[in-house]
Amino acid sequence: MLYHMTCTFPLRRYFLFFVISIFSLSSSLAQKSFAPGEVLTYKAFYHWGVLWLPAANITLRVLPNENPRFLTIRANGISFKRYDLFFKVRENFESTIFKNTLLPVEASRNAIEGSYSAREQYRFNDSTNTIDYNISINEGKTKDSGKIEKADGYFDMLSAAYYMREYDYSKFKINQKIRVHTVINGKVFPIEIQYIGNELCKDGNNKNRMCAKFTASTVPGTVFKGNEKITIWMSFDSAKIPVKVTSKLKIGEVNVELTGASGTK
Numbered sequence: 298m299l300y301h302m303t304c305t306f307p308l309r310r311y312f313l314f315f316v317i318s319i320f321s322l323s324s325s326l327a328q329k330s331f332a333p334g335e336v337l338t339y340k341a342f343y344h345w346g347v348l349w350l351p352a353a354n355i356t357l358r359v360l361p362n363e364n365p366r367f368l369t370i371r372a373n374g375i376s377f378k379r380y381d382l383f384f385k386v387r388e389n390f391e392s393t394i395f396k397n398t399l400l401p402v403e404a405s406r407n408a409i410e411g412s413y414s415a416r417e418q419y420r421f422n423d424s425t426n427t428i429d430y431n432i433s434i435n436e437g438k439t440k441d442s443g444k445i446e447k448a449d450g451y452f453d454m455l456s457a458a459y460y461m462r463e464y465d466y467s468k469f470k471i472n473q474k475i476r477v478h479t480v481i482n483g484k485v486f487p488i489e490i491q492y493i494g495n496e497l498c499k500d501g502n503n504k505n506r507m508c509a510k511f512t513a514s515t516v517p518g519t520v521f522k523g524n525e526k527i528t529i530w531m532s533f534d535s536a537k538i539p540v541k542v543t544s545k546l547k548i549g550e551v552n553v554e555l556t557g558a559s560g561t562k
Contacts, residue, residue, distance in 0.1 A: 298384040311412065320503045330462045330537045333368065334560035337538055340501050341374075344550035351377060353386065354555070359560075360461075367393050367402060368538070370455050383412045404453035404480075408487060411497045419453055419480060424427040441483055451478045462537040466509040481516060489514040492555045498530040499555030500540050508540050536561040 339355040353376050360369040374388035392404040406417040414436060420429040428445040445451070452460060457479045464475070469492040474508060475486050493510040500506055508530035515525045527544040531537050541552040 327426055327442065330535060331359050332560070332562060333359050334558045335359040335562075336557070337555065337561075338551050338557035339539075340556050342362045342554075344552065349472060349552065351378065351494065354393075362393060366396060369389055369393050370459055372455055374452075386410045389454045390453075392453055392459075394456050394459070399463060400450070401453050401456040409483065419481075421448070421451070421453075428480060432482070445480065445483075445485060448480075448485070450480075451480055453480050457488070458539070462531070464481065464537075466492070466495075466531065466533060467538065469509070486516050488516075495533055498541050501556040506530075506540050509533050509537075 298469070306413050329415050335358070337357040339356060339357075340351060342349045347470070353374050355372065355374045358371045362369045368547075371388040372388075372391045375383070375507060376386035380386075387409045390405070391525065393402040393470045394400060395402065396445045399417070400423070402423075403418075403421065404419040406415065408415045408522040412435075414434070416431075416433045421490045422429065424448060426449040428448045428451060430441075430443060430445065432441040443532045457477050460477065461475075471492065471494055473492045475490045475492075477490065478485055479488050480486075490513045491510050495507060496510055497505045498508040498510075509532075511529045511531065513527040513528060513529060527542060529539060530541045536558075538555065538558060539553075541553045542551075544551055
């Protein structure tokens with residue numbers, strides 16, 4: 298157990314934040330590849346030395362909203378209980394999006410990671426093309442709030458991931474690129490996603506799936522140096538679900554695999 302604890306600490310407070318955000322990769326797309334009731338589950342592994350260590354379970358859900366114009370999307374990341382005594386991690390993301398454009402209305406992140414905690418709130422103002430944000434770290438010991446101007450067509454991380462599922466991959470050309478402006482920690486980053494081609498990919502149940510393969514740019518900081526690429530395999534079918542994600546980090550490497558899917562189209 299001491300060895301597991303030592304290997305887990307380099308993940309620090311950013312591991313599950315990264316794992317959920319890697320699904321993120323002005324819209325006129327209508328939501329049709331997913332619907333309320335969809336549940337996707339994943340297992341995340343961290344590569345440390347010669348070992349691949351199981352690190353966390355992740356669940357993505359699409360839910361109805363009390364306003365029929367909207368959908369609610371939730372992502373939850375939970376570190377395995379055997380690590381909780383040393384470094385407990387709980388990550389919760391939620392986004393409310395327009396059904397007809399997939400643009401976000403509001404988004405939040407609540408995290409507990411060891412002794413660190415974070416609460417982030419974002420309000421996307423469609424009429425003024427602005428985003429209001431409030432960020433509180435460690436129960437308000439550090440706060441940040443403000444307004445992002447000229448934010449037409451911007452996404453939070455979770456809505457960006459579901460937005461990517463609405464593209465028709467069959468029309469993509471090799472090396473075609475898409476840029477998605479994504480709000481992370483109160484700042485906007487132009488995430489560049491590149492189509493590599495189609496190939497078979499095994500999910501977490503060792504099942505072969507035909508997938509569209511993409512790479513995504515990274516943001517330099519605590520997790521990445523900035524020159525790494527995230528590799529994403531999306532199922533080449535009507536649901537277009539993330540099947541597998543891999544990437545090198547500043548320390549180690551991460552691998553996320555689909556383990557379950559229900560309520561898909």
